[in-house]
Amino acid sequence: MTDQKTISVVGVSGSPTHPSRTTALVAEVTSAFATELGGTATVVELAPLLGELGAGPFRGQLGPNAVEALEKVEAADVVVVGSPAYRATYTGLFKLFFDHIGQYALVGKPIVLTATGGSDRHALLVEHQMRPLFGFFQSLTLPLGIFAGERDFEDYRIVSDDLEGRIQSSLKRSLPLIRSHLDPDEVTIDAGFARPHDF
Template identity: 70%
Template sequence: MAADGARPLTVVGVSGSPTRPSRTTALVEHVTDVFASELGGEAVLIELAPLLTDLGAGPYRSDLGPAAIGALETVERADVLVVGSPAYRATYTGLFKLFFDHIGQYALTDTPIVLTATGGSDRHALLVEHQMRPLFGFFQSLTLPLGIFANEGDFTDYRVDSAELSGRIEQTVTRTMPLLASHLRLDPRIAAAAPEFARPDWA
């Protein structure tokens, strides 16, 4: 719950993949669920692929359809965002950028952002640091220090199926829970209750 008990925290995941099914969506959904569980909040997943027509309806937010407007408003109200995109031409997808082009300039100020991305190989891992982090720096968001990148080998049938990836996700949650608890003014017992995961060999 939020510090004042008024409503549950919302952890909103945004997948910028233009396809369904999608490894990016699987990763975003998994990470969103883990953070929501640890924060005692509600997980909400937004897939941008079904919104492509709405988002392309015109250059201004007022041109967009109701589904796109609803998704934008959900993101702007989020307590924590988990965002993800597949690597396309060494950066995030145009669909991902188009969506965030319609977000209010100051709507995500100080919002904690968990950065995730997927690619065919680990050669694309710098997408998180070199492309995604600067984008949310523009919004003056609080991008969490640890990003999460996954390659094709981390999935089976569009499900997270890698002990190494799961370990990195768990480590990210454990190391950022104290920061989130302080930033969101949560009960300190929430951060204290976060499980301690063994430090993996690759860390």
């Protein structure tokens, strides 16, 4: 019997500010999934990487910290993503980061969707904006996203039992899918999709 690889759960906070409620949510969810899977938890905050991510239009022009963050996400077994609602969608910083992710680097990868907003009217950000983005990447977007509002936090800490309950519900719904996906006995099938020419 071969030794099992430690499962890597990487969170990405698309907030342009620090401290951030989004980062607090992403860190909590990343830790919860890593604990249940017996893996490691890492959180990538995009706010400090803004200058490096904007250094040029191509990945080779980005700074070393930005490239390292991209590689962590691409190498992860499970990715937790989160963004605050800006103009009814995810932040430009969040989109800029994922513009540099390899087009086929997230194929089949389990993705946990989270978002924060000033009120519940932003809750559909998860379904209407984030889920289609990771559909483009052909990722395994997990079924129950997690949205949090301002009242769920105090001093950038989660204080809401309701939010903790939503996190636990997401775990219960998602873990069977993740464990099935990560089962080393399963056969990985190459999708064989056509790759368009770079442009």
